[in-house]
Amino acid sequence: GDSVTQMEGPVTLSEEAFLTINCTYTATGYPSLFWYVQYPGEGLQLLLKATKADDKGSNKGFEATYRKETTSFHLEKGSVQVSDSAVYFCALTTGRGSQGNLIFGKGTKLSVKP
């Protein structure tokens, strides 16, 4: 079945360090790929998305490129801030029409130290 695998956390970085969180997927068809972020005490928020191969999603300095050849959607940011501390979830959906249920990875907790 469809699945998402992302790197285990927690990840601890110093402010202004480079961030990469790996995500690979298994899916039939042509999935859309997402990164969601969950800040402490809050619900999940969509961070960025890509709906077809070679698309690059970007938001708030974060980027991820849909790589069909490696079935990957790695999240990157050039210079992290303390405010980026959160749990990051990679997800996919192959849904069509109104049924867009998401399949999530296990989440990666990021802690950024000043």
Add this chain to the structure above:
Amino acid sequence: GAVVSQHPSRVICKSGTSVKIECRSLDFQATTMFWYRQFPKKSLMLMATSNEGSKATYEQGVEKDKFLINHASLTLSTLTVTSAHPEDSSFYICSIHSGLAGAYEQYFGPGTRLTVT
């Protein structure tokens, strides 16, 4: 994006009692809502898909008689955990979906922490 609220944010109940969790779409008419369960250090697991005006579709392994879902309006879905047991303790999260073709974004509520003693 759409704003989604959940109530209560945290609830403690005794074994054998039932608990109702509300999910509201505050600024959007949601034809489809999803209910997820999140275990500690694990991923979100889809429990069921709720469509306004019709019966919910449950994922394999989720007991529909234990987790009752009602999507009575375009802005409200409820999840009732019946005869709760300690193993039902978890973080329950709802999300809404626009239902528009090609629009796959979901907007999530802040979650409800259920503790069954």
